Amino acid sequence: TLLDDTPKPLAGKRAIVTSGPTHEPIDPVRYIANRSSGKQGHAIAASLARLGAEVTLVSGPVTIPDPAGVTVIRVESAADMLEAVTSALPADIAVFVAAVADWRVAAASGEKIKKQPGEGPAPLELTENPDILKTIGHHENRPKLVVGFAAETSDVISSAQAKLARKGADFIVANDVSPATGIMGGDRNRVRIVSSDGVEDWPDLSKAEVADRLAARIAEAF
Numbered sequence: 766t767l768l769d770d771t772p773k774p775l776a777g778k779r780a781i782v783t784s785g786p787t788h789e790p791i792d793p794v795r796y797i798a799n800r801s802s803g804k805q806g807h808a809i810a811a812s813l814a815r816l817g818a819e820v821t822l823v824s825g826p827v828t829i830p831d832p833a834g835v836t837v838i839r840v841e842s843a844a845d846m847l848e849a850v851t852s853a854l855p856a857d858i859a860v861f862v863a864a865v866a867d868w869r870v871a872a873a874s875g876e877k878i879k880k881q882p883g884e885g886p887a888p889l890e891l892t893e894n895p896d897i898l899k900t901i902g903h904h905e906n907r908p909k910l911v912v913g914f915a916a917e918t919s920d921v922i923s924s925a926q927a928k929l930a931r932k933g934a935d936f937i938v939a940n941d942v943s944p945a946t947g948i949m950g951g952d953r954n955r956v957r958i959v960s961s962d963g964v965e966d967w968p969d970l971s972k973a974e975v976a977d978r979l980a981a982r983i984a985e986a987f
């Protein structure tokens with residue numbers, strides 16, 4: 766707004782953020798998906814934009830509103846998300862918050878699959894989806910700063926450290942999303958930042974506060 770006098774340390778920088786789930790079709794009326802509200806990813810896109818970055822938000826299907834001041838590209842599947850992210854390169858910053866489905870149906874049906882009375886359901890053959898973070902983390906046009914997320918229900922830090930190395934990220938935002946935490950779908954988040962410098966514990970914060978702190982942390986790298 767006209768009254769926004771926030772400093773713009775990311776002015777002139779381009780950022781890509783992925784958010785939300787992906788939907789992998791089974792047939793025209795059914796899909797496989799992860800749980801994800803998009804709240805954390807959308808908040809990060811908004812925070813980066815407030816710091817002056819030119820942000821492209823690649824969002825899977827979500828019900829929350831588009832954040833202000835960002836370009837939103839809507840996708841359904843992981844394959845479409847990878848295509849949209851690659852098309853948005855080059856960028857200085859990429860933050861992968863989306864809960865991408867790890868598998869898709871190998872051969873989605875063009876027609877609705879009908880129940881066959883007396884016969885059980887046909888098994889679904891799955892195939893692995895592309896890993897978007899890993900692809901961009903090792904891309905010839907790799908953004909200077911690549912950030913991933915790791916939502917875990919056990920071994921949070923060791924899993925995040927393994928992902929940091931495997932995916933070519935500069936840091937991984939790790940959290941414990943066990944149902945008892947209420948993080949999934951809720952408005953709060955408790956994260957740890959895992960990088961080659963070690964592990965940083967952040968307090969319990971709103972998702973908006975996590976987004977602002979992460980954007981500020983990203984701005985320090987420039």
Ligand code: CTP
Nearest residue numbers: 861862863865894895896897898913914915916
């Ligand atoms: N990610 C991605 N593309 C995928 C899978 C994951 O971009 N196909 C990104 C997520 O957006 C997140 C990070 O990779 O930033 C970690 O996702 P996660 O699901 O925790 O990692 P996986 O490698 O899929 O491992 P697993 O699900 O087995 O824990």
Ligand code: CA
Nearest residue numbers: 864865866867
């Ligand atoms: Ca996964």
